[in-house]
């Protein structure tokens with residue numbers, strides 16, 4: 198199977214007035230073609246920093262180190278910002294929690310969807326527009342051909358998330374990075390969007406690096422899982438291995454917090470993770 202993304206010993210250090218923050222401390226993982234890897238961990242564990250530094254979107258003062266960081270065998274961390282710009286939006290796309298960070302409120306969906314493609318691929322407006330309509334249909338925006346000319350505020354939150362996904366896929370990326378893409382949505386819409394991303398990844402065969410703090414998302418989507426805690430991967434494996442036999446106390450704690458129909462008594466209290474005490478039990 199073709200390896201799409203290789204990350205070996207990735208470190209991210211951020212100088213601050215209080216000293217250096219070691220946000221990512223030697224993270225390694227591989228992602229194969231068509232595969233979904235979930236990076237899971239609590240707030241502040243370094244998930245976003247890992248994802249952003251892969252594509253050079255980390256905060257400018259951060260220092261990135263890596264033994265190996267490649268997309269389809271080509272090194273990423275030695276590229277200039279300009280070369281990275283070429284790759285972003287084409288080979289690698291990223292979607293965030295809040296669609297309004299990706300959508301410009303003052304431009305029509307059409308402009309936002311097609312201009313990147315026209316620039317990156319040198320195609321004409323008509324070809325780009327056809328692809329935009331096709332993708333909007335795929336993500337479930339009805340009457341895409343007309344709605345293309347509307348502005349972001351004319352869509353609901355869930356629809357904006359769908360548009361952001363369609364926009365991310367315009368360049369036919371080999372890798373989609375999704376950083377908590379559904380956290381801001383209500384639960385039913387969340388499930389629909391996750392299912393949409395999952396089915397698109399199969400249809401269009403891109404690899405997916407999915408960031409979440411929710412093991413429910415892991416069980417719904419992931420082939421592989423890396424659990425992050427304080428900047429390190431403390432456990433990794435196939436989703437099944439990790440969900441069925443979590444070895445690390447932190448992972449066990451997180452999994453115990455998912456209510457399971459039939460197993461968790463209605464109204465019962467779910468456990469609370471009391472890290473870092475929990476971690477002291479580690480050998």
Ligand SMILES: Nc1ncnc2c1ncn2[C@@H]1O[C@H](COP(=O)(O)OP(=O)(O)OP(=O)(O)O)[C@@H](O)[C@H]1O
Nearest residue numbers: 211213218220239240241242243244245246247256
């Ligand atoms: N611009 C910054 N300057 C200084 N420290 C930062 C900056 N951005 C992030 N950090 C620190 O880096 C660490 C990792 O942050 P990161 O955003 O990767 O966490 P995360 O796992 O994505 O959390 P969340 O689930 O809340 O999004 C945290 O300790 C955070 O405080």
Ligand SMILES: [Mg+2]
Nearest residue numbers: 244245246376
């Ligand atoms: Mg984050």
